[in-house]
Each structure stands twice: as structure tokens, then as C-alpha cells.
Amino acid sequence: MDIEVGRMYTLRELASGFSVSERTLTRKLELGELRGYKVGNQWRVRGREWLEYTGALSGPRVFVVANAKGGAGKSTFTTNLAVLRAREGKRVLLIDLDPQGHLATLLNMPVDPDRTTVQLLNEELRLPRTVPGHRDRWHTLWTDLLQSVPGAEEHEALSRVFLVPAHNDLADLERANFHRSKPIEYALREAIEALTLVNPDIDEIWIDTPPNLGSLTRNALMAAHYVVSPFAKSDLGLDGLERLMVLVEQYLEFNPYLRVAGLVMNYGNPRTIMHNEIRETIKGRASLSPYLLESYVSEAERFNQAPRLGVPLVLAEPNSTSAQELRRVLKEMDACVE
Template identity: 30%
Template sequence: MDDTPIARAAQLAVEALGRAGEGLPRPEQTRVIVVANQKGGVGKTTTTVNLAASLAMHGARVLVIDLDPQGNASTALGIDHHAEVPSIYDVLVESKPLADVVQPVRDVEGLFCAPATIDLAGAEIELVSLVARESRLQRAIQSYDQPLDYILIDCPPSLGLLTVNALVAGVEVLIPIQCEYYALEGLGQLLRNVELVRGHLNPQLHVSTILLTMYDARTRLAAQVAQEVRSHFGEEVLRTAIPRSVRVSEAPSYGQTVLTYDPGSTGALSYFEAAREIAQRGGPHVSHGGRQGSTYQYGGTTSKGMQ
């Protein structure tokens, strides 16, 4: 009777949640991870908030910086972000200290958020005329004196000044890639921008992690995309892929991550395991060789890699 799909899923949930309480190795210094992909709808915000919650539940102190004017990460973490709330806009444009805008996340101990408000929509234009416009977030983070293990920066689906600020402030780039048709389209431009920022503004920056999202094991296309991504990015790709999950989609409407909304769901368990992998890697996982000029092709679609 115990060898049923429900029983096996329940057992996996118990094991994963048990591991969550074990804690993970703490990084020697704060890991600043930029979650970026200019393609919309690939799970950037979902990945940011759920990885952050997973790491915090493992005992880490984690800050999420919401750089998307839509403020979806703030919503998912249950953080108020109407126009009057002090936000990351004030940090970037008004030079307000980061500590003045950071709020604790109610449901997860050790998790904090610097929210975005609609004011951030105009920040791209306002930053143009400011001194050191590309490094304002970096300076704010360097001045933040609270102890943190991880900072995760949720970027907008574009490659403008907000994303450049994130890339200058970060050390690692995490790219969520959906296991669907056209998944790799436009990825080459993001990788080129990472190289440009690394060459001119932030020599430490590199792509450390690729996370496969929206994986549907029932489709041959998902398996094909996953195989292509793994063959071209190698060790940067996490072993854990995030499956399509109704619970993951539902959670933000309740102002929660899937970890608190339904901790036994497949989505929650997958994010727990992805966070475990990231923590156990212990820091930047550099591999710049063998990527130059790569071309990804599947299903009749071709997408350029790093140039």
C-alpha cells in the first residue's frame, strides 16, 4: 500500500523537508547572485524568491533586491510596495542607504527584501544623468553593514541600466532557462553583455549557474532542450530542474513563496534541492572555456551563444 505515487511523493517531501532543517555550509563571504534573462516569462522572479526562501530555511541570511519595476518579487514575498514605501528606487536615484529600505519577510526567518515600486519605471531615464550611474547599486551594497550570506538580485526583462547596475554589483549570474521552444533565443545577447560588463566594469562577474525551469517530463521537447543546454553549458547547469507546477504559480497570489504555501509540492521540493546545490558549490564556479561562438539549434530554431 505504501508503494503508490502519493506515498512516494509524501516520503520525498518528508525527506526534503527534513534536510531543510539540517542547514547548509555557509559561504565565507556574501555571495551576490544576479538572476537575469532578458526573455520574459522564464521564471526569473519565481526562481529568485523561491531560491532565497529555500536558502533562508536552510539557515542562511538572505536579501532579495527587487530591481523589476513591476515589483513581482516584492509581492511574492508579501512586502508592501506601493508608491509611498521606501524602495530600491530611493537607493539608486536618491542615494538613500540600502538599510533604510530593507524589510524582513514575515513568513521566513532570515529572509529580507529591498522592494521595488512603480517609481522604478522611470529610473532608467533618471540614472542617465547621474554620476557613476552603472555602479550605484554596487556602492549601496558595499555600504550595507548587516551580515548576509546571499544577496539575490531580481532583474527586469531587459538589458538597460537597471540590469547593468545588477551586473556591476554582482559576482555570479544565474540564468533561468525555460525548457520550451525558443528557450535559448536572445541568450547570446545576455552573455555578450555579461562579457562587456566583465571586461569594462566588473572583472569578477561570470555566469556561475544555469537553472532549467518549467520542465515537463512528459514532453520530448523539454528533454531535448535540457540536453542541449547541458551539452553547451556543462557544469554550470544544476542537476535539479524545476518542473511545471500549479502550486508555484498560485503562491504569489497569496503573497507567499511556494516554500511556505505548499512545502510538500514538487515545485517546493525542487527549489529546496536547487538551493542545496547552489550552497554546496560554495561560490563562483568559473568555466569560460569552450563557449566562444557556440550555436544552439533544436526544433528548427537557431540561437547564438556567447561571442
């Protein structure tokens, strides 16, 4: 039985197609081992959840950190969560789609303009699947672009972190809307699919995006499994969140794997009126409330000074308040996506 990732299936269809009893599937759903949705008294299972449950989906999990507004601390947030994953033993790839290139700064890594996400997305440097030798070309390109970050001698976790940095030429590429011979939103998705063929050892990919919902962010959403959005405690930040959620909803038609892993308040402080008012406002908005995490990252001065530390905060000061908060965020995100 062929499964379509975006389609909803009844238990009878799955039981018949895979020679398993409906009672067994019901028990798996009730225990949370299989994700499903109840319509009245009947269970429905989306094709994507079934494929994940059966292990038919493989390759790295792809997380996108996005917000339509600037000032939310996305780059610091992305880097620290990815490094926490590396501390757990995972091999993690960071992809920087923000032309400002902050990920390289936070990881104290020099940038070669000829080895950035510009080369990854520029169609003139890539080959479609129909061209003979496309796999060898991708192997060469990924081997060149997949760069180790410095500091592994002092922090063992960094030996499992790789980066494709950004360069300000990325802004020119975005303005040109890439090459027009194919839909621009598929460029990164094709690149990541090729990565799983030539280098299957990456466990997770974390993508930082620019503070807008342009073609670079759309590329990330097309390639993603999960989107997480840090936001600053301001009313302006809520507008960015709502516009992002609208875009996510639209992209489900093209990327049925996409799910929201959480909305996280950055620079929060529960002792302030603004912190609590913003959280209550989000809880009152149907498009945002289901995704708001209880965890937050406080406005600690040390966290704001992250670039001066030379390594991510979770390594430089692993017992700091902000590092502990980031670990709680990651744990809560995991509970949302499992």
C-alpha cells in the same frame, strides 16, 4: 604582496609572495580546496580565487537572477531560493530591480513608494565617498530601506528575510539612465558596498532583474558574485540565455568576481519532447553547455499559482514536488560556486 582580482598568478609567484610551498598549493588545488586552472602542466590561480581562499574577501555573497526574455518565472524562482537560504539560518536581503515589483507580491508585502529601489539607485539621494558624512547618509538610507517581510510569526525563516521592493517609478529612472555624473552601472555596487559598512549582518543578497539587459540588469551584474538564469523550455528562451552570457563575458573585465552559478530550466517536464530537445540544444552550444544544471523545476500548477499562497511555495508546501526540486537546484548551484 598585493593581489589583483582579475590577474592570473603562477604557483611560484604565490608561494614566494605568501611564504608557502608550491607543493602545498598543488595539493590544495588537487583536492579542490583552492580553485585553479591548468595551462599545460602548470597551474594558474586567478587573484579572485586566491582572495576567496585566504578569506580576504568579505561581505555578503550576491546572486543575480537574470534572463533577457520574460516568462521564465524569475521572481518566483528568486523568492523561493532566497527563502530556502533563510531556512538554512542565513540572513538574506532581496533587492527587486524589476519595475513590476513581483517580489513584494510574492511575499505579501505592501509597498511604500518612498522606500524602494528607486531611492537606493537615485544618485540625488546618495553621497559619494568624497563627501563628508557619506557613511552616515548611507546608514540612514539603508536603515529606512531594509524592510522586514511579514509572516515571521508563522514561519520563523521569514524573520531572516529582508526586502527592498521595486516600484514602477523604477522604469522612469531606467529611461533617464540615472544621473549622468558617474557611470550608471556602478550605482547598485556602491550601494551594496555601503551596506557592508553600515549593516554587516546580511549573509546573502538575491537580486531580481527585469526581463531585458538594460541598465538595471547591468547594475546587478556589476554588483554580483554569481548569476543564475532560469529559462522556459522554448527556443526563444535560448536566445535570451545566449545574449545574457555574452553580457556576462563583457562584464568580467569590470567585475572579475562575476561567475555563472547555473542555467536552470523552469517549467520543465522530462516526459515531453520539448524538454529534452531544448536540453540537447543547450548542450550543443559552447557558450551555454558548461553552465546547464541537471536540476530543473517542473511545471506544477501549484508553483504557477504561487502569488495566491500568501508565502513562498517552499514554506507553504515544503514537501511538494516543486519545493523539493528547488532544494535540488540550490544544492547543485552550491556545488558549482564552491
